[in-house]
Amino acid sequence: MSDNQFYDSLEEVEPGHTFLDSNEMVLNMGPQHPSTHGVLRVILKLDGEKVNGIECVIGYLHRGIEKLAEHRTWAQFAPFVDRLDYTAAVSNNLGYCLAVEKLLGVEVPKRAQYLRVIVTELCRLASHQVWLGTHVLDIGAVTPLFYAFRDREAILNVFEKYCGARLTTHSFRIGGCRYDAYPGFAQEVLHICEDLGPKIDEYRDLITGNRIWLQRTKNVGHISAEDCIAYGITGPVLRGSGVQWDVRKAQPYSSYEDFEFDIPIGSAGDTFDRYLVRIEEMRQSIRIIRQAVEGLMEGPIIARVPKVIKPPVGEVYHSIEAPKGELGYFLVSDGTTQPYRVRVRPPSFINLQALQKMATGSLVADVVAIIGTLDIVLGEVDR
């Protein structure tokens, strides 16, 4: 559909009247925008300040990753997967490796599983820090962004020392981990856990109790549990509406069943509850990391996987709990060294459907808050 047809369809003007007669205005929150967390185009139909209709246009960051997969070997595709949700690259890597290991039928050694859990939970912390900083920045407070990124620096330093890169980590390999814990890994990780507890309390003082924050986020962007399930929304958005579903507890992978942790559930399904859910998830991640570091045992870090990976013909779907939601990989193998099809179930793409439900009827200033609370990363939405 061309742009003109698109706008026309939004306006729905009655016959005999022109656009200027209507009360409504079409506003384009274009791809270049400080608050859309990437290149997302949101077309709003406004009646003064109230949003009557909303439409998202995506695809500005489409890089054809799933198509590229068909021309790379299974191991060569792993660095590409980091670039999907680039704020939480380790999670993407974990999901892909677990899916291929499921296809191959390989059992990952326990030490590797625990190492994977530690690094993945650190990545969850890092991703939630980015979410916190940018979400609060959109609502107007400028400082928590810097505090969140300062705290994230420690985690990125650990990533750098562990696997050699801060952001696009490529930390795991098919069959286990490539790198073992470097000397001082355990101490540094525990140090991060200790430091982060008081810092999360600081966020509570600075943001959670603040009356301006409460006014901006309570009853904003409400979505009910039934709607969440109907749309297929997962992650903190789903849990904020009251549904108890976390893939780590429901379908445990990579030794998550060995650890004791709670899943925070919200009740009201508004922005404030989702905020609280993510903050509490950060605390639970710290709990998991502590248990994993203390329980880290000796052993091999990678299973015996052939040098040239040729999985048997078949297809597999495996999903993990990424920081944004349920990240799934559907792999189809035709017996060769290159996948036949890799389909990523991107949580941000599916969560973005909720934008229409949440934002219709609210005010313009709330749209920005709602996009922030959905925690979308355009790399994942567009792939």
Added chain:
Amino acid sequence: MKFMELVRRFFLIDLLEGMWVTFRHQRPKDLVTEQYPMQRPEISDRFRGQPRLLKDENGKLLCTACGSCALACPEKLIKVGSLRDPETKKKVLTEFDFDLSRCMFCGLCEEACPAGAIKLSPDFELALYTREGMQLDRKTLEQGIERKAYDR
């Protein structure tokens, strides 16, 4: 309890608590900015930065021209040229072309190398002025990219 709540709301205590948090972060030892290039970050050994071809202690190149790195690279940006030495019947490296502009620093080449000859060194300052400069040849890979060091 209700009275305390009213007092809190009237005297803006929650706002003042937030203000106290921002105020106490002004201690000089809390400021975390690293003033690059006067202060440079510490890079770990495992950091995947500039690719280099390594030599052994005698100064001979470790690379055996096997081509594993070229096969392993997801972007197919390594070109290994070799000759077979008539006496030793072993391959000898003639050319090694590395296209830095397409490299995503994934490290698969250094993993694949059986001799440990190619390594992504902990050097991250790779900005260049020309696109041609990003096509690294064997000499540049051995010696490292030539750049001007800035100290301010």
Added chain:
Amino acid sequence: MIQGILQYLHSNVTPGEAGNLFWEVVYVLLVFAGISVGVIFMNWFERKVMAHMQVRIGPMRVGPHGLLQPIADALKLIIKEDLMPANADKIVFWFAPVCVVMTAFCGFIVVPFGRTHAITDMNIGVLFMLGVSSLGVLGVIMAGWASNSHYPLMGSLRSGAQMVSYEIAMSMAVVSAVMMTSMATGTGTLSMIGIVQAQMQQRMWFAFSFFPVGLTALGVFAIAMVAETNRAPFDLPEAESELVAGFLTEYSGFRWSLFFLAEYASMMAVSAIASTLWLGGWLRPFPNFLSGRAWEAAFSVVPGLTFLALAALCLFYFTRMPRIRAMRADAIGLAAFGGVLGLVGIVMLLPGVRERIQDIYWFTLKTGFFMYLYIWYRTTFPRYRFDQLMKIGWKVLLPISIGVVVLTALIGVRHELLALVWR
């Protein structure tokens, strides 16, 4: 004529009252220069303070510790291309920033930096200042209209609506302070100098008198003045230029810098009102309770000591500058700046200058405190949504301020009321 000029130096009234044109012009130029320096300083100070609160350091490269940053910014803005939208109303487009700047600067005519250090002392001083700042709203709306674009118009109307609604709460708080001037003598005054003298007479800054009425009035004014000047947390029209562009969109280069200048100047103007009305203006702390020659002397060295402390800070940072060749110019600059501050401090310690500089120093300190609060608010608080903003202005601040006025009035007639009750 020279005699007329020199004669003024021994008077104890402001030049306006004395009718002395020469000194009026001198004071006008001094105030103009002072505000400009203040704006430049605020630019640097805001960036540095915001940065420190955000655990980073602010500008460091343009001069030593970023001291030349405002000059670089000003230079950049001046040499930028001056765009005007195609179908914009040229005269109104040109006039809008002029209007805003003029009203912001005109308010300073009555601001008293000391008993004799004001351009003039109108007997309706406070009313004049409030009226002039209301004219600023006109400039904002003109800016939005002249841009000939949908979004700046909406932004300017929102901004105008916000400024107007908070002005009422501001004025009510001011009325309460003015009523307090009549507590002791039975006659109140609107003149700024008169208000400070009334505080001196009543031996109590109005912020602390009849606790908590004075403090509430100050609180209401402090919140309303932030909304009046479109600063965080009420800066939706300005910062929501993410979505609906603020009224400043079409202005670039020098015209934009005029708006920016006017914003800081009006911030300083309302801070000046706040410190005059509630914090005792130019009075030093405890002028009545800690009186006497010893205390006078002790307090009079404070300005000089402040500047000497600042100079010591500069020299301390000078010793910590990196000793590389490229930073040599910066290091020398910082040492020179420290030297200048030290010199100013020493000059302020001289006996002749000490007494005269007192008033100006304490006034500037109090106004500076409010400016620091502005920066602090901006760093800490998220933004209010526009409907919540209007709700607070009309439904929360206005009733509180009317309540404060009523309470002050009741306190003012307490003797008569008690007499009535006791009969």
